[in-house]
Amino acid sequence: MGKPLNVGIVGCGTIVGQYLASLRRLADVELVAVADLDADRARAVAKEWDGDVRAVSVDELLAAEYVDLVLNLTIPAAHAEIALKAIAAGKHVYGEKPLAATTDAARQVLEAARQAGVRVAGAPDTVLGTGIQTARKAIDDDLIGRPVAATATMVTPGHERWHPDPDFYYAPGGGPLLDMGPYYITALITLLGPVTSVIGAASHPRSEREIGSGPRAGERVPVEVDTHVTGVLVHESGALSTLVVSFDAVATHSSNIEVHGPRGSLSVPDPNHFDGDTRLFRLGADAWETLPVSAGYLDSGRGYGIADLAATPPTHEPRASGTLAYHVLDVMESLLGSAASGASVTVSSRATRPTAVPLTDLSRTGVGAP
Missing domain, CATH: 3.40.50.720 (NAD(P)-binding Rossmann-like Domain)
Structure with missing residues (x-):
């Protein structure tokens, strides 16, 4: 500007x-x-x-x-x-x-x-940082072949344990899908492209949550949204992503995101963070290897x-456009609609896969145009 x-x-x-x-x-x-x-x-x-x-x-x-x-x-x-x-x-x-x-x-x-x-x-x-962008570059460089599938998993007992005013997490516009889902779905779109249809399921096992910290500790807040959501995202590229987001589980051994292709699998770092290791398991290899940081805004x-x-x-x-944010919201709303109806839902919106971020240090230096 x-x-x-x-x-x-x-x-x-x-x-x-x-x-x-x-x-x-x-x-x-x-x-x-x-x-x-x-x-x-x-x-x-x-x-x-x-x-x-x-x-x-x-x-x-x-x-x-x-x-x-x-x-x-x-x-x-x-x-x-x-x-x-x-x-x-x-x-x-x-x-x-x-x-x-x-x-x-x-x-x-x-x-x-x-x-x-x-x-x-x-x-x-977060998808503009070195974590997701390094994984994206690995895909663009054809290290795993054409992506076939991905998994994305986020589970936690719920934010009321640490947030002093968690009411909005359990009100319309909240829940694990609308709260944490944007990180995972935006990352999946950055890696694999836009989504054309979804099928989902969801549950709502508790009607209230107890605040665990701050001046309101012990107070209970109502739960008005689904707190465990799972689904399959069909990408325009043909890749299938399986998503699980939950405020009802304690822990998991699953990677935050994995992407699989015929020549290898990627373990992608937490999309709620800007950095982290991207690991690759090549076809015929004996172990995972950590890829060097190769793309994204450094220390962002x-x-x-x-x-x-x-x-x-x-x-x-x-890159973090309103069009992309709208498409992500449309995917999430479609997932909840599918969970309610039990049928696959076509995602009506479209967004282009954002341009890649070359390895860039923005620390008081400015940013080049995409």
């Missing part, structure tokens, strides 16, 4: 610290304002920042001429509302996942952005997708 992108953050909850750590390192973005319904939280963030950051109300930030992009870190139920207000004020939007609580709301966001001539992008940008963190957007020409979509 030719100059630093001025960013205003709406929502100063638990995740904001990870974004702040990244924004300190990026040359192409500049934090200028923060807002939260709890004004004290916004003031605390502004105070700890080494620079001129204003703590303002949400409405003031959305209207501010000095803000180019709104970083939307609100709860999922508020994602679309804040995004639409920011777009109406002529601002770009980068949002936490999911893009919105429903595909209907997400469509409104993308259409509003199209009409306003602004851009929408969003988490997860949450918010690197904003720098990627800042450097992407207006004629191109950023």
